[in-house]
Amino acid sequence: MLPKPLAYVAWPIYWFFQGAYLMGLWVIGHECGHHGFSEYPWLNDTIGFIVHSLILTPYFGFKYSHRTHHANTNSIEYDEVWIPKRKADKLYSEILNNPTGAFIVFVFKIVLGFPLYFVFNLYGRKYEKGITSHFYPYSPIFNDSERFQIFLTDLGVFATCYAVYRAAVIMGTQWVINIYGMPILFMSGFFILLTYLHHTHPSIPHYDSTEWDWLRGALATVDRNFGFLNHAFHDVTRTHTVHHLFPTIPHYHTFEAREAVKPILGDYYKYDDTPILEAVWRETKDCIFIEPDEVNGQKKGIYWFYK
Numbered sequence: 001m002l003p004k005p006l007a008y009v010a011w012p013i014y015w016f017f018q019g020a021y022l023m024g025l026w027v028i029g030h031e032c033g034h035h036g037f038s039e040y041p042w043l044n045d046t047i048g049f050i051v052h053s054l055i056l057t058p059y060f061g062f063k064y065s066h067r068t069h070h071a072n073t074n075s076i077e078y079d080e081v082w083i084p085k086r087k088a089d090k091l092y093s094e095i096l097n098n099p100t101g102a103f104i105v106f107v108f109k110i111v112l113g114f115p116l117y118f119v120f121n122l123y124g125r126k127y128e129k130g131i132t133s134h135f136y137p138y139s140p141i142f143n144d145s146e147r148f149q150i151f152l153t154d155l156g157v158f159a160t161c162y163a164v165y166r167a168a169v170i171m172g173t174q175w176v177i178n179i180y181g182m183p184i185l186f187m188s189g190f191f192i193l194l195t196y197l198h199h200t201h202p203s204i205p206h207y208d209s210t211e212w213d214w215l216r217g218a219l220a221t222v223d224r225n226f227g228f229l230n231h232a233f234h235d236v237t238r239t240h241t242v243h244h245l246f247p248t249i250p251h252y253h254t255f256e257a258r259e260a261v262k263p264i265l266g267d268y269y270k271y272d273d274t275p276i277l278e279a280v281w282r283e284t285k286d287c288i289f290i291e292p293d294e295v296n297g298q299k300k301g302i303y304w305f306y307k
């Protein structure tokens with residue numbers, strides 16, 4: 001048992017780094033979903049399913065919604081996640097459009113964004129009907145051939161929840177919170193930081209179907225520098241653009257691929273190494289809603305962030 005003052009410091013350090021390495025594990029599961037980890041599809045799905053279930057991520061549900069995200073990146077109609085608000089959404093464009101509002105939005109997103117995205121599809125695409133949850137086999141996010149795997153996903157996450165419950169009965173709730181719960185909370189914060197910052201930046205456009213195409217969407221992503229955490233995150237932080245262009249490249253080759261692709265992309269490659277906390281505060285404050293350019297008297301096509 002650590003002496004009290006030391007415990008107050010040591011536990012948060014453990015939660016932070018354990019959360020970062022769990023995020024690294026999450027990245028491996030994501031790569032399995034792309035069939036980039038191994039040449040064998042069954043091995044990708046087995047490893048991805050085990051790894052993601054252990055960290056409360058619905059493997060197959062995310063694999064399939066993520067496929068749609070890659071196929072429709074930055075389309076305001078069909079992208080799966082991080083679609084910005086419109087000016088007509090007054091809660092965001094007026095009521096929360098100030099530093100206090102931005103702070104509330106930021107804390108809410110970091111603490112609750114991960115579970116609320118997977119359970120209720122918050123920050124996800126709006127479907128016309130149906131229950132949009134990554135855990136619901138009949139969700140419109142999935143097609144009929146995928147529904148059984150969503151059921152398996154639920155079993156995987158449920159098994160982890162049961163194991164956590166049993167650990168709490170045997171070892172005590174406080175022990176489980178310290179060893180597992182808090183690192184998962186940090187991991188889910190890192191997940192939000194990473195995915196949000198790759199797809200949100202004052203300089204990137206969004207498109208409706210009159211202007212969207214796959215390459216434009218793939219290039220509307222931004223690489224970021226997480227400093228000493230890049231390593232724990234397997235460098236996906238600085239290689240997200242190349243990941244959108246070639247999603248099956250495994251993480252241990254993406255940096256090399258990025259260096260090869262950068263000179264070809266020229267100005268189309270976007271990298272912002274603003275310190276992460278500064279960047280997330282700027283984006284939360286400045287990237288609230290998008291509105292379209294006016295072309296020949298018509299407002300449609302390409303959408304930019306406005307303050």
Ligand SMILES: [Zn+2]
Pocket residue numbers: 030034066070243247
């Ligand atoms: Zn991906």
